[in-house]
Amino acid sequence: MFDIAPDHAIGLYAGLLTLPFALLALRLRSAARGVPGTVLGASVLMAIAGAIHLGLVWTHRGETITALLFVMNGASYVVLSQLYTWRWWRPASVALITATLTGYLGYIVLNFDTPDQVAIATKLLELTTLGLVLVPVRGETLRRRSRWSVLSVALPLMTMVTVSVVWIDDLARPDAQHAHAGAVLQATNDTASPEQVGAAQKLYDETVAAIAPYRDWHAAWAAGYRPGPQNTPSTHWMNQRYVDAGYVMDPRRPQGLVYANTKHGPVLIGAMFQMQHIGQFGPDPGGPLTAWHQHQNICFTPFGVEFSLMTPTATCPLGSIDISVPPMLHVWIVDNPGGPFAVDIDSKVVKQIDQG
Structure with a gap:
């Protein structure tokens, strides 16, 4: 920050x-x-x-x-x-x-x-x-x-x-590279070229098709995905095998899936690609459309609950620890106001899915 x-x-x-x-x-x-x-x-x-x-x-x-x-x-x-x-x-x-x-x-x-x-x-x-x-x-x-x-x-x-x-x-x-609290955005060109627009659409289409089977969360579980803390409207399900393998932006093997936690059960809303090392941003074929982001200085409790962002004095609230994670790129398969590659899913979208 x-x-x-x-x-x-x-x-x-x-x-x-x-x-x-x-x-x-x-x-x-x-x-x-x-x-x-x-x-x-x-x-x-x-x-x-x-x-x-x-x-x-x-x-x-x-x-x-x-x-x-x-x-x-x-x-x-x-x-x-x-x-x-x-x-x-x-x-x-x-x-x-x-x-x-x-x-x-x-x-x-x-x-x-x-x-x-x-x-x-x-x-x-x-x-x-x-x-x-x-x-x-x-x-x-x-x-x-x-x-x-x-x-x-x-x-x-x-x-x-x-x-x-x-x-x-x-x-x-926040400044331009910290448009999302706690997230550092990858530096890219300001305006996407026609080639980058096409590349971003190709990545989106391939990802949507590849993760379609995981609309059934049982299939995701069978493939090795496991949910993180579920005390928020949406949850990241991570596949540790894919994380360790270091696949780079492979639509068939995304390191994470994102599910909305609804009263009807988990509903697939997106995928997440993640690099192996902090500071190692992945390829961005879509330029500014597919910019990766890295979460840094996030404070978590020992129970895995996000508490807050680290203060300017480089401290976390009592009882929590500082966590930074490698760069990631989300691909949202639902209509998201911020776009299909936005840092976050709009909370109103998740709420509508829950009420649907």
Whole structure:
């Protein structure tokens, strides 16, 4: 779901290059020797965050307002990273980090930018910095209890809000290669040529004819297909022998069949071809019409139930595990609004079959 935007990579490099210089600055500055470690840690992280923002100025020079915000934000981070002995350093740092986080969330909600790995890493770095800034230091008695309260409540809340907004925004507005949540689409040409249209139709016709016997699920069972979890409107029946054999887009030996779970029993609605290895996309004779897709970062419970998509912080909900599967291509033999090779079957179609 979250890739590194080409125009953001320079920010990542700038941040990494700043790390040794930030550490060296602490070592050379005599005032740093009596400063608590949490404060020094926050200083280093703020310097890195500042470098990331300043590094992004060049690639956003055509966006005047955005570039100006990067300059102001980056410069403020760098300056504050060296003012850790200043009396008002803590409140100024908290204000800057909070404003930066909320400003970024507003930016992506308004669709001025899209989250990527660099942005997410920077936000996590800023949240960590905020935590270090709020930690009471030794010998501090004034407002010590209130600061721990803020740290234990406000920081988790800010983290949850940040992650949730980024997650929801990316799911609501996926890019062209992530048109289906959790699925990466194969890169193809934009418009199918007449030859590709013909090839796609040929693949469809051959697949429909080849899987016709499996309209009776007993025949599918006899051929070695076994159903997966059946707690959803439709279920993939996989043939492990065909999966292991590595047949590539063979209409006579599809790795999977898809059945609608109806009150009348399983109803065949499509076939699925699957490659053997993650990242290994199959041939697409129909170009954009037959683009393969790969599901990645899907969270499953130990019982095989899909729980959710992995969060931007690369974690699955408690009790579930991260699953990625090799590229696949569906061929739907029922009228599907998304087309016969769409990533998913429309839920309304499955519902109509169940009610039929």
